[in-house]
Structures are given as structure tokens and as C-alpha cells.
Amino acid sequence: MYSSDIGSLPARIETDIIRSGARKANSLLPFLGVNNEDYVDFEEAVVSSFIDKLNVGVDIPNYPQFRDMNEMYFELMDGIERFDGALHVVNGIRAKSGAAIPETEALRREAREIKSSSGRDRVRIKVCVTGPYTLASFFQFKTPGLYLELAEALADILEASLFSNGSAEISHLSVDEPVLGFMNDPLLDYGSDGREALRKAWDKVLYVAKSHSVNTSMHLHDTSENLFWDAEYLDVVASHVGDPLYSQESVKERLEETDKRLWVAIGVTQFDTLIENYYKAQGFTGNIPEKIGEVWTGIRKATIDPYLFLEDTGLMRKRLDGVSDFFGSERIAYVSPGGGLNSFPVYGVAMEGL
Numbered sequence: 001m002y003s004s005d006i007g008s009l010p011a012r013i014e015t016d017i018i019r020s021g022a023r024k025a026n027s028l029l030p031f032l033g034v035n036n037e038d039y040v041d042f043e044e045a046v047v048s049s050f051i052d053k054l055n056v057g058v059d060i061p062n063y064p065q066f067r068d069m070n071e072m073y074f075e076l077m078d079g080i081e082r083f084d085g086a087l088h089v090v091n092g093i094r095a096k097s098g099a100a101i102p103e104t105e106a107l108r109r110e111a112r113e114i115k116s117s118s119g120r121d122r123v124r125i126k127v128c129v130t131g132p133y134t135l136a137s138f139f140q141f142k143t144p145g146l147y148l149e150l151a152e153a154l155a156d157i158l159e160a161s162l163f164s165n166g167s168a169e170i171s172h173l174s175v176d177e178p179v180l181g182f183m184n185d186p187l188l189d190y191g192s193d194g195r196e197a198l199r200k201a202w203d204k205v206l207y208v209a210k211s212h213s214v215n216t217s218m219h220l221h222d223t224s225e226n227l228f229w230d231a232e233y234l235d236v237v238a239s240h241v242g243d244p245l246y247s248q249e250s251v252k253e254r255l256e257e258t259d260k261r262l263w264v265a266i267g268v269t270q271f272d273t274l275i276e277n278y279y280k281a282q283g284f285t286g287n288i289p290e291k292i293g294e295v296w297t298g299i300r301k302a303t304i305d306p307y308l309f310l311e312d313t314g315l316m317r318k319r320l321d322g323v324s325d326f327f328g329s330e331r332i333a334y335v336s337p338g339g340g341l342n343s344f345p346v347y348g349v350a351m352e353g354l
Helices: 015-025 037-055 102-109 111-118 132-136 144-161 193-210 226-230 249-258 271-281 288-300 313-327 347-353
Strands: 077-083 086-095 123-130 168-177 215-220 236-238 261-267 332-337
Touching: 015 037, 015 102, 037 102, 037 111, 037 347, 077 144, 086 144, 102 111, 102 123, 102 168, 111 123, 111 168, 123 144, 132 144, 132 168, 132 193, 144 193, 168 193, 193 215, 193 226, 215 332, 226 249, 236 332, 249 313, 261 313, 271 288, 313 332
Parallel strands: 123 168, 168 215, 215 236, 236 261, 261 332
Antiparallel strands: 077 086
């Protein structure tokens, strides 16, 4: 069992600088040694935050994610245009030539420094990619072929991003599908072409990782749509605190049938929910949304300490023990907070929560 995280953090520098620096990561500037300020700031933010994750004890941290999880992948693709408020395919979707994930490129270039600063014998990195189903939800017209086109582009991006050198390696891939299961989608009806296309799309991306001996997982926000069990190259399934995935007998049977394991979510990561839970535990019976607004005002004015709302480690341990007792420790591969930490008010609180 390894500790990890989902990825996102509050940014310590302006998001416009991060976006600008990330766009320059796949240009010739880093290779020519050109000192572009935005790129330098972007790389420093990624590398320093990754070292922070290692130093708080995370076994296999995700690259620090400061950008929108959807736009960061669309930026690496050609054949997509936006008009009338939605995306459209123009002459086929494909990865831009040589496009790699900017965050992993920053970690690759600074792998020796990361190893030295963290004191690790070897640094292991988790990569998350936004899945084809979630990316397809931004398009005006969804078809089975769209899943496959997006997967082909993601597979090429992932192939260009994976690395293993003397200091560090990418050892885990997570495909993130946060919108799966939240609506009744006719494209995913049993026996439909769309359902089979999505399964193939997932396996196209997952296979790239498996072909490099990289473990795989899928991070879901809702597990009512059960197609993920059919993904051949999927090793581990993850969801959020309170999901039925972590308590159903049928899940135990599917884990055995498919030889998959669980990624256990042990911490709530929506800060509004943490505030709500805190006041409910204090016996508060008033207007919760109003109270949450008051707390955020107090945090911004520095009259309320945001650290008050972090969950007790004993509660997290209790959640882990409950899942371990039910499924058996051999079925647990990873443990982490339930989601990203970008809803936390400031970077320091997020790192304490991690």
C-alpha cells in the first residue's frame, strides 16, 4: 500500500503566469537555455511543490496541478475549435507534434535536484490525464468515434511524457473521469457502439502505461456507471469518501473477478464540506450556506484560522481501517485524500491537509 495524492493545489503565483509558462514548455526555449521568466516561474512552482509533497511523506506524488484539468490537455491537441460556446472537431483530433505534459517535462529536467532535495533513493511520480469521456463532454456533438480520437491523442501525449532515468521515473498513471455516471447517457447504453468505443478508448490510453511497466488507475466521482470494470489494462479503481464503491459486497466480487484493487479515499477535500462538517459536529443548526460564507470572509480577513477545519488523522485512519477490514488489505493498492486540494484557501493549508 502506497500513499499518493490526486494532484491539484492552490497556486502560489498568478495563474496567468502558470498558463504562459506551461505553453512555453513544449517550445524550444527550455532546450536552448533561453531565460523566459514565465517558464522559469512555472517550472519552479511545479518542482518546488513536488518536493514539498515528497517532504510531507507522500510515496508517489502526482505532478502538482495548477491548471484546469481539461484545458491543459486541449492545449496539446490540434483539430479542435471553439464556437457557439462548445468545442467542435475540425479535420480530426490529434496530438500536436511532440507534445508532452509540461509538468512532467519540468520534473524530468529537474529530476536530479528533486532526488537530492528529497533524500529519496529514487523518485516515483504519478501522472493524471483527463479521460476521453470527460473531454468529450465539452463537444457539441459526441460520437463513439470522438472517444477514440481523443484517446489516440492522449495516448500520443502520454507516450511523449513517460520517462525513467537515474533519478526519477513515472510509475503510475491515473485516468480521471469526473463526469462519468452523473447523467443518463444514451451513448453508453448496454450493447451500444458508444459503450464499446469508450472501453476501447480507455484501454488505448492505459495500454501506453502498461507497455512501460507503469501501474494504472481510474479516478471517478461516481461509480454507478460500471463500464470501468471492463477496462483490460486498468489495475486500480478510485473514488471519493462515502462512495458505495468502498462498502458494497458486489464490489468485493468484481475486484476478485477482474483482479483489480482499490485506491482508498480517506480525506474530504472540498473545503466547503469541511467547514460544514466542522459546524455540524459542534451542534450548529443554523443556515449552513450562510455560515460557510461567513467563514470564507473571516479567512480572507485573517480573523478565522483555516487550519481549524482540517480533518483529524484519526478519522482518516478509521476510514482506511474500515475499507481494509471489509475488502482485505491485499486489495488496497493506494491511499490518498479523496480529491484535489485546489479548493483549499491557501497553499500551506493544502499541504497540511495532505
